Amino acid sequence: MTSRLRAAAGLALILWVGWFAGPADAGDLKDTIKNLYGPQGILLQPTPLPFFTQESRFQASSLQGLDQLNDQLTSAIGVPSFNSSVTGFTFDIERGIPVQTTESLGPLLAERATTIGARKLDVTFTYTRVNFTKLQGKDLKDLELVFLRDDANGNGIRDTAGPFRFESDVIRAKLSVDLTEDIFALIVTYGLTSEWDVGFVLPVTHIRLFAKSHAAIFDQFGNPGGTRIGDLPVHQFGPDSTQPDASGGGDETGLGDIILRTKYNFLRNYDGLIPDLAFLVEVKLPTGDEDRLLGTGGTNVAGLFIASKTYGRWFTPHVNFGYEIDTKDTRENSLRFAFGFDARLLPELTLGADVIGRYKPDGTGTGDHVVDLSLGVKWNPINSLILRANVQIPLDKNSGLRADFIPTVGIEYLF
Amino acid sequence: MPILTTRTARLIFAACLSAAAVHGLHPVEAAKIVALKSADVDVYNEVLEGFDSSFPRTTISEYDMEGDFQKGRKFLARLKSGSRPDLILAIGIWALQVVVEEIRDIPVVFAMVLNPTTVIGQEAHNITGASMNVPIEQQIALLKKVSPQVRRIGVIYDPSKTGFLVRQAERIARDQGVRLVTKAIASSKDSFAALDAMQGEIDALWILPDLTVLAPESVQYMLLFSFRNKIPLLGLSENQARMGALLGLSFESGRDIGSQAAELANAILSGKSAGELPITAARKVRLTVNLKTAGKLGLQIPNEILEQADVLIR
Numbered sequence A: 001m002t003s004r005l006r007a008a009a010g011l012a013l014i015l016w017v018g019w020f021a022g023p024a025d026a027g028d029l030k031d032t033i034k035n036l037y038g039p040q041g042i043l044l045q046p047t048p049l050p051f052f053t054q055e056s057r058f059q060a061s062s063l064q065g066l067d068q069l070n071d072q073l074t075s076a077i078g079v080p081s082f083n084s085s086v087t088g089f090t091f092d093i094e095r096g097i098p099v100q101t102t103e104s105l106g107p108l109l110a111e112r113a114t115t116i117g118a119r120k121l122d123v124t125f126t127y128t129r130v131n132f133t134k135l136q137g138k139d140l141k142d143l144e145l146v147f148l149r150d151d152a153n154g155n156g157i158r159d160t161a162g163p164f165r166f167e168s169d170v171i172r173a174k175l176s177v178d179l180t181e182d183i184f185a186l187i188v189t190y191g192l193t194s195e196w197d198v199g200f201v202l203p204v205t206h207i208r209l210f211a212k213s214h215a216a217i218f219d220q221f222g223n224p225g226g227t228r229i230g231d232l233p234v235h236q237f238g239p240d241s242t243q244p245d246a247s248g249g250g251d252e253t254g255l256g257d258i259i260l261r262t263k264y265n266f267l268r269n270y271d272g273l274i275p276d277l278a279f280l281v282e283v284k285l286p287t288g289d290e291d292r293l294l295g296t297g298g299t300n301v302a303g304l305f306i307a308s309k310t311y312g313r314w315f316t317p318h319v320n321f322g323y324e325i326d327t328k329d330t331r332e333n334s335l336r337f338a339f340g341f342d343a344r345l346l347p348e349l350t351l352g353a354d355v356i357g358r359y360k361p362d363g364t365g366t367g368d369h370v371v372d373l374s375l376g377v378k379w380n381p382i383n384s385l386i387l388r389a390n391v392q393i394p395l396d397k398n399s400g401l402r403a404d405f406i407p408t409v410g411i412e413y414l415f
Numbered sequence B: 001m002p003i004l005t006t007r008t009a010r011l012i013f014a015a016c017l018s019a020a021a022v023h024g025l026h027p028v029e030a031a032k033i034v035a036l037k038s039a040d041v042d043v044y045n046e047v048l049e050g051f052d053s054s055f056p057r058t059t060i061s062e063y064d065m066e067g068d069f070q071k072g073r074k075f076l077a078r079l080k081s082g083s084r085p086d087l088i089l090a091i092g093i094w095a096l097q098v099v100v101e102e103i104r105d106i107p108v109v110f111a112m113v114l115n116p117t118t119v120i121g122q123e124a125h126n127i128t129g130a131s132m133n134v135p136i137e138q139q140i141a142l143l144k145k146v147s148p149q150v151r152r153i154g155v156i157y158d159p160s161k162t163g164f165l166v167r168q169a170e171r172i173a174r175d176q177g178v179r180l181v182t183k184a185i186a187s188s189k190d191s192f193a194a195l196d197a198m199q200g201e202i203d204a205l206w207i208l209p210d211l212t213v214l215a216p217e218s219v220q221y222m223l224l225f226s227f228r229n230k231i232p233l234l235g236l237s238e239n240q241a242r243m244g245a246l247l248g249l250s251f252e253s254g255r256d257i258g259s260q261a262a263e264l265a266n267a268i269l270s271g272k273s274a275g276e277l278p279i280t281a282a283r284k285v286r287l288t289v290n291l292k293t294a295g296k297l298g299l300q301i302p303n304e305i306l307e308q309a310d311v312l313i314r
Helices: A003-020 A059-076 B009-023 B042-054 B069-081 B093-102 B136-146 B159-175 B190-196 B216-229 B238-243 B254-269 B291-297 B303-308
Strands: A089-092 A097-100 A121-135 A143-148 A170-191 A196-218 A245-255 A259-267 A276-284 A300-308 A315-326 A334-346 A349-359 A369-382 A385-394 A401-403 A406-414 B003-006 B033-037 B060-064 B087-091 B108-113 B127-131 B152-157 B179-184 B204-206 B233-235 B247-251 B285-290 B311-313
Touching (some): A059 A121, A059 A143, A097 B093, B033 B042, B033 B069, B042 B108, B042 B254, B087 B254, B093 B127, B108 B254, B127 B254, B136 B247, B152 B159, B179 B190, B216 B233, B216 B238, B216 B291, B233 B238, B247 B254, B291 B311
Parallel strands (some): B033 B087, B087 B108, B108 B127, B152 B179, B285 B311
Antiparallel strands (some): A089 A097, A121 A406, A143 A170, A276 A300, A300 A315, A334 A349, A349 A369, A369 A385, A385 A406, B003 B060, B247 B285
16 A cells, blocks of 8 residues: 555544544433423423322423433444455465455455455445334334323322322323434554454444424323313413423534454364354444433443355355443443355445344343344445445344334445 | 555665765665566565565565556556666566566566466566476475385376476476376366376376366365375465375465565676576475375375474374
């Protein structure tokens, strides 16, 4: 690689980071849903005597419910997988000529064991669009939260009959959430030796979160308006209460969580059926502002074993398996896996398919077991340039925060 | 994208300035050398390192043709129209091929080329270099050392590719008291019949660096032939020894081939003509011995060879 090209790549990197790594705004996009009805939750219209004071009776439940949904949503926003291709030449000692390192351009999201080669530099830009549509299988445009009233007479239960039957009234909040992410990632991989790669992923994220909600009061039988005493509703919205319709949100752009990675290919080209083997270590740094939903706020460390083998110079199945530790919340520790193949269908065209998943043995219940299918193509129009496109499709939409599909396009150059 | 690099240019330039100031410039030190690399592979980079280390005070401009002949030709056209170098180093066979086509009047030293005479025409008097071929003498001697019973060595070859090599080998074998049993083939499919015809006629089999012979099915059949007939097979690499050949003999390192090329370049820059300097074979070799195969063939490998081996497959 020329020093000129190296310098250009370095300059582009500095500009890239400098442009997006500005100071964070004060607004906390992370708390959009939590603060939808204001920091105090839902307060009802104060009622005159002889009723009990009712305005704050749903406050605790609404705060808790909104907080929980907020956490479910925001903790599930993650960083998609990234990798780099393997291209270039290796040397065929018997024939005395260089040959393509492999006949396939590599998988799109999973990893294969081979490295890019000594002193090679792979630079990739990708754009990923994530339009989240489901949370735990529920449509984000049609979420419902039910807030329960607290105990008025102190008997420890919510009465369903008698003078305190209004304790069984509920507030149902219908929420519509619009959550999208545009992720621009710079992925750089450098071959320190022919077996050892180092690299990083530098994501810049634009995230947009808007939520609107309509709250209404119901009695225990589902009748709108809640329990009435005589003609008077016990619980009601009014001019001095929180308004039943609320909306909020915004968008943020900035540096996401930077990922540092290194891969060591400790077994290659062994005879027989023994695959190429490698170990990958990945560290995700909390460089993205968690409050602005640009990062997860914690450092994650992952180790992955990778096995792959090329058959017939065009077909490469691969398996990745490992464990990721979330140093901020160990309940988020997860087993990661991926298996699939990449196949060079034409000299310049590779098709890849993968099943990618993660399982959190001690998870919090949201997105504990996520499995996606990834399908994509890589096109190599000229020597070291690769164009890539793939789509990630959730195989289980009932787990976690999911999009119907996640498209990614990218351009890659091997120096 | 064309890649023109100046390896360690600043350091070398500084070193040149210092050296010139102290000692005065020697013609060799002031030479302009351009290295044309066939592709960016480790072994070619090693060649360049080996070459560089012999020219510590010379700036060597490096160009990677990235396996693209058109790119190589364009680069050489630019080179000819601009400031001409004193010497071109062609690394790998592809670089040599484009240099042979394009360059007639600039001295050329090649390195890491297998069977270079198949590329260089008789009329090319400006070219010499360091091939990656292992000396034939060494290969025949090795087979004899492994088994003193070896009197007849079988080779299959494509006359259009390695006819010249077989003619040389026949002479050398005669000198060493063995006979070369040769079978010419025109395609890899012919190798089966050719080998079958050698059954009972040979005491050892030798794989030549011949693209027709190196087709996977031919190599597989030679391995099978070796096991069935319990005769040693001499391959071209550690990889072939791992596949089951008794021996694998190849050049030792790209760096050493680079040093050999540098010696030739030095001689040219000191005033000799490239045509006067014979093409060299690898002077250091790497020997792999597959002891599992030796066991299956019922051969006891002499200690001398075991000590000489760089890799023993147990």
